Amino acid sequence: MDGVLIGSVYGLAAMGLTLIWGVMNVVNLTHGAAIVAGMFALYLLTSGIDMPPYAALPLILVGGFLIGVALYWIAVHRMIGRPPLMILLSTFSVNLVVIGLGTAVWGTGLFNVAVALPGVTWRRYTFSGTHILAAVLTAIIAGSLYLFLYHTRLGKAVRAVANNREAAELVGIPTTRVLSLSFGLGVALAGAAGMLIATMFPFTVLSGDAYQLKSFVVTALGGLGNPAGALVGGVALGLVEGFAAQFMPVSWTLVIEFVLFVVVLIIFPRGVFAFKRS
Amino acid sequence: MSDALLEVEGLTAGYGEVQVLWGLSLTALRGRLTTLVGANGAGKTTTLRAVLGTIAPWSGRIMFQGEDVTRLPAHVKATRGLVLVPEGRQLFSNMTVDENLEMGAFAKRGAHGYSDRLERVFTLFPRLKERRRQKAGTFSGGEQQMLAIARGLMTDPEILIIDELSWGLAPLSVYQLFGALKTLKDAGLTVLLVEQNVHLAFAVSDYAYVIAEGRLFTQGPPSSLAAMPEIRRAYLGL
Numbered sequence: 001m002d003g004v005l006i007g008s009v010y011g012l013a014a015m016g017l018t019l020i021w022g023v024m025n026v027v028n029l030t031h032g033a034a035i036v037a038g039m040f041a042l043y044l045l046t047s048g049i050d051m052p053p054y055a056a057l058p059l060i061l062v063g064g065f066l067i068g069v070a071l072y073w074i075a076v077h078r079m080i081g082r083p084p085l086m087i088l089l090s091t092f093s094v095n096l097v098v099i100g101l102g103t104a105v106w107g108t109g110l111f112n113v114a115v116a117l118p119g120v121t122w123r124r125y126t127f128s129g130t131h132i133l134a135a136v137l138t139a140i141i142a143g144s145l146y147l148f149l150y151h152t153r154l155g156k157a158v159r160a161v162a163n164n165r166e167a168a169e170l171v172g173i174p175t176t177r178v179l180s181l182s183f184g185l186g187v188a189l190a191g192a193a194g195m196l197i198a199t200m201f202p203f204t205v206l207s208g209d210a211y212q213l214k215s216f217v218v219t220a221l222g223g224l225g226n227p228a229g230a231l232v233g234g235v236a237l238g239l240v241e242g243f244a245a246q247f248m249p250v251s252w253t254l255v256i257e258f259v260l261f262v263v264v265l266i267i268f269p270r271g272v273f274a275f276k277r278s
Numbered sequence: 279m280s281d282a283l284l285e286v287e288g289l290t291a292g293y294g295e296v297q298v299l300w301g302l303s304l305t306a307l308r309g310r311l312t313t314l315v316g317a318n319g320a321g322k323t324t325t326l327r328a329v330l331g332t333i334a335p336w337s338g339r340i341m342f343q344g345e346d347v348t349r350l351p352a353h354v355k356a357t358r359g360l361v362l363v364p365e366g367r368q369l370f371s372n373m374t375v376d377e378n379l380e381m382g383a384f385a386k387r388g389a390h391g392y393s394d395r396l397e398r399v400f401t402l403f404p405r406l407k408e409r410r411r412q413k414a415g416t417f418s419g420g421e422q423q424m425l426a427i428a429r430g431l432m433t434d435p436e437i438l439i440i441d442e443l444s445w446g447l448a449p450l451s452v453y454q455l456f457g458a459l460k461t462l463k464d465a466g467l468t469v470l471l472v473e474q475n476v477h478l479a480f481a482v483s484d485y486a487y488v489i490a491e492g493r494l495f496t497q498g499p500p501s502s503l504a505a506m507p508e509i510r511r512a513y514l515g516l
Contacts (some may be wrong), residue, residue: 028358044485070513087356156373156380157375157384158355159370159372160370160373160384163370163371163372163373164368164370164371166332166364166368167364167368167369168370169332169352169353170330170332170353170361170362170364170368171356171361171381171382172353172354172356172357172384172388172433173353173384174351174353195459229364247487266391
């Protein structure tokens with residue numbers, strides 16, 4: 001059961017990745033760096049200026065969005081319409097710069113943000129308070145994203161650009177601005193996920209890569225470009241992790257996940273929970 | 279020609295090294311239906327792309343409502359009322375009819391008077407009203423073309439440019455759509471139609487341009503063009 005709570009946060013991270021992929025066909029390799037940035041933003045805000053941990057979430061969402069929009073113009077915009085490898089290289093180099101700076105400042109040691117929350121006991125199970133709150137906040141963010149994409153004019157424009165960029169341009173949607181907005185949203189989601197993960201687990205500057213890879217696994221499960229699928233895929237991954245942990249050492253979870261990743265890609269190349277595409 | 283709404287002067291354009299248009303000029307008059315016909319590969323779609331700005335023209339000038347709009351991006355042209363119904367429909371296939379129409383009205387000019395225009399569009403194409411919540415990708419070709427035109431109308435166009443109205447459609451749908459086009463024209467809408475079915479295009483239009491190999495071949499009212507032996511042979515199959 002705890003796997004569902006943790007997995008939903010993986011789903012949140014993967015939503016950021018899959019949103020960017022769906023809207024602009026870009027595999028965003030700054031994703032892991034954005035997750036780590038969320039973790040360290042939480043660390044700095046709580047230890048530096050004594051901010052209550054969950055008050056950092058809106059700040060990280062807004063900051064992540066602004067940084068994401070800036071990143072779009074710096075590293076992505078000129079690569080749109082070029083060979084995909086160019087975008088992989090440019091986002092990967094941003095990733096290296098961020099991780100490199102982080103390592104220079106904080107080293108690669110373990111960090112921990114202590115969040116004091118009472119757990120909840122139900123029958124013979126006890127759930128950690130941070131895990132429950134992380135899942136609740138994930139549900140709120142995911143729900144808001146859904147409302148934005150399906151019930152606002154701008155959100156529908158994001159889906160229109162994802163669906164057919166040329167047609168979107170022809171009906172008067174400023175598609176370049178929509179792309180930068182989507183990139184900002186994707187980075188904000190990754191940052192928020194990183195912050196929520198940091199309330200549950202210790203982390204290092206190098207943690208981003210593992211969570212970025214988890215996001216890829218979740219995306220493969222949920223179907224590329226499908227935010228709702230990402231949440232389901234995240235929960236599925238959380239369950240697999242929780243299940244595997246009962247039988248083998250924790251260090252094996254990544255191995256299990258990647259075997260799963262490969263198997264899924266072979267059997268369901270478009271994702272297990274992918275909606276039918278017309 | 280004081281009532282010229284859209285004027286294209288000496289347009290050249292192409293893809294990479296390949297030049298497709300070699301100095302094309304044409305004019306669409308306000309309130310008229312102008313047709314651009316030509317064989318496959320003559321440069322009709324390229325002309326429209328260059329006019330709308332989805333590809334950059336190499337040289338030439340595009341005047342719209344007396345202003346030079348040659349270098350404006352496509353989305354800005356749409357907000358000024360220069361609206362294209364693209365070849366192959368290009369609907370938002372994962373979105374519903376309602377959402378497609380709402381996106382058509384994304385620009386400010388379309389948002390103004392939205393519900394009245396929606397009613398008019400549904401009167402023109404009642405079938406769309408029955409399927410408002412259905413996804414566009416599930417539609418037949420004729421219904422998709424109706425929706426594409428409806429989406430264009432929702433922008434409240436000054437001029438509606440339609441690329442290949444009859445493309446890939448069953449004869450019955452083609453006649454329905456040409457009927458709708460006639461209705462729109464009679465209501466005073468300015469239309470620039472690009473069409474391979476020259477018979478039908480000549481039947482509804484006020485003025486026609488014939489292009490071949492990226493250049494203007496001839497122009498005139500359809501009745502006089504239809505009398506020219508080379509047009510009858512090459513385009514009307516007579």
